[in-house]
Amino acid sequence: MNGLCVTNVTKNFGDVRALKNVSVEFQPNKIYGLLGRNGAGKTTLLNVITGRIFADSGKVTLNGEEVPENDKVLRNIFMMCEKSKYPDTMKVSDAMRWTREFYPGFDGEKAMALAERFQLNVKKKIKSLSTGYSSIFKLILALCVNVPYVFLDEPVLGLDANHRDLFYKTLLESYADNPATYVISTHLIEEISGIVEDVIIIRDGEIIRKETRESLLSHYYCVTGSASAVEGFITDKKVIGMDTLGGLKSAYIEGAPDRGVIPDGLEITQMDLQRLFIQLTNSKGA
Numbered sequence: 001m002n003g004l005c006v007t008n009v010t011k012n013f014g015d016v017r018a019l020k021n022v023s024v025e026f027q028p029n030k031i032y033g034l035l036g037r038n039g040a041g042k043t044t045l046l047n048v049i050t051g052r053i054f055a056d057s058g059k060v061t062l063n064g065e066e067v068p069e070n071d072k073v074l075r076n077i078f079m080m081c082e083k084s085k086y087p088d089t090m091k092v093s094d095a096m097r098w099t100r101e102f103y104p105g106f107d108g109e110k111a112m113a114l115a116e117r118f119q120l121n122v123k124k125k126i127k128s129l130s131t132g133y134s135s136i137f138k139l140i141l142a143l144c145v146n147v148p149y150v151f152l153d154e155p156v157l158g159l160d161a162n163h164r165d166l167f168y169k170t171l172l173e174s175y176a177d178n179p180a181t182y183v184i185s186t187h188l189i190e191e192i193s194g195i196v197e198d199v200i201i202i203r204d205g206e207i208i209r210k211e212t213r214e215s216l217l218s219h220y221y222c223v224t225g226s227a228s229a230v231e232g233f234i235t236d237k238k239v240i241g242m243d244t245l246g247g248l249k250s251a252y253i254e255g256a257p258d259r260g261v262i263p264d265g266l267e268i269t270q271m272d273l274q275r276l277f278i279q280l281t282n283s284k285g286a
Contacts, residue, residue: 002063003027004049004077004149004181009058011044018044020205022058028148029179031171033196033213035189035277041205042185043081046151050079062149075103079151080142084134088127092137095126096144105146114140114170118163131158139167143174151183156191164188168195189274199273203281213273220276221257224250225266233266241279252279 004026011019018041026032036042047053049060051068060067067073086095092115100106115122118136129137135157142150156164172195175182184192199216201209209216220240223233227249230242238254252275257268271279 005061007059009048009055011048011055018205022207024200024207024210026181028181030181030197031195032183032198032200033192034183034185034200036202037281040202042202043153046079046153050077076147077149078142078145078147080138080155081153084126086126090126092124093122099141103145103147107144107146111140111144135159146178149181153185189277193273201280220254220271222250222252222269222271223266224248229263229265241282
């Protein structure tokens with residue numbers, strides 16, 4: 001089977017079930033958004049996929065081969081996470097050189113060019129980097145390893161708006177030049193909404209949505225107006241959440257709107273990804 005497949009994976013930490021029978025598939029050459037609230041299981045899932053921790057049950061395979069403790073397969077997977085795996089006293093330039101030892105396809109020339117673009121001083125020791133430049137250092141490695149699957153766990157931690165924008169542009173350039181599968185796990189949903197092709201939403205250790213962004217957004221809409229008008233409109237609708245601001249009420253509805261029967265005083269709009277995520281992860285019935 002082609003692709004990276006997670007099948008019926010469960011992981012417990014003591015009495016806490018971090019992942020509950022999770023199954024999800026990552027196809028080649030796509031950009032995914034992995035979305036979930038704090039403690040939802042995102043990082044645990046990524047750590048299981050990349051072999052950093054072992055599942056209690058289930059399996060992870062890449063093109064049919066099991067991933068855990070399989071160096072040949074793991075060379076096809078790279079994960080950027082909050083904690084660097086390099087010695088703190090190592091210089092950035094030396095870390096780049098060592099990365100090539102583990103990932104032979106690492107593009108050192110591109111890494112140096114990106115360091116200049118992001119104004120990263122490669123002569124600095126890793127421990128002396130600020131939070132933002134530590135993220136930039138790890139992002140450059142991730143964008144230069146040239147492997148089929150790259151996982152980015154909170155990739156823009158500490159980055160200012162300019163550097164975040166530069167990262168998204170650089171990611172898309174890398175994707176266009178050398179297609180690979182990128183999985184972005186982040187809380188900045190609005191910023192990645194226009195980048196990701198497929199969306200995976202995890203809540204309380206379970207996958208509750210996994211489909212293309214366009215398909216997901218097409219299944220929901222928002223109706224806004226006076227409280228009485230909205231209440232009348234939603235009587236026969238499946239409502240996943242509501243907000244009230246002053247005299248206005250907004251209801252978030254699952255289904256496709258019938259724009260031919262919209263009462264006066266109501267406005268129908270499509271939900272954006274961030275608003276939909278909030279409502280789906282609020283709703284216990286999702």
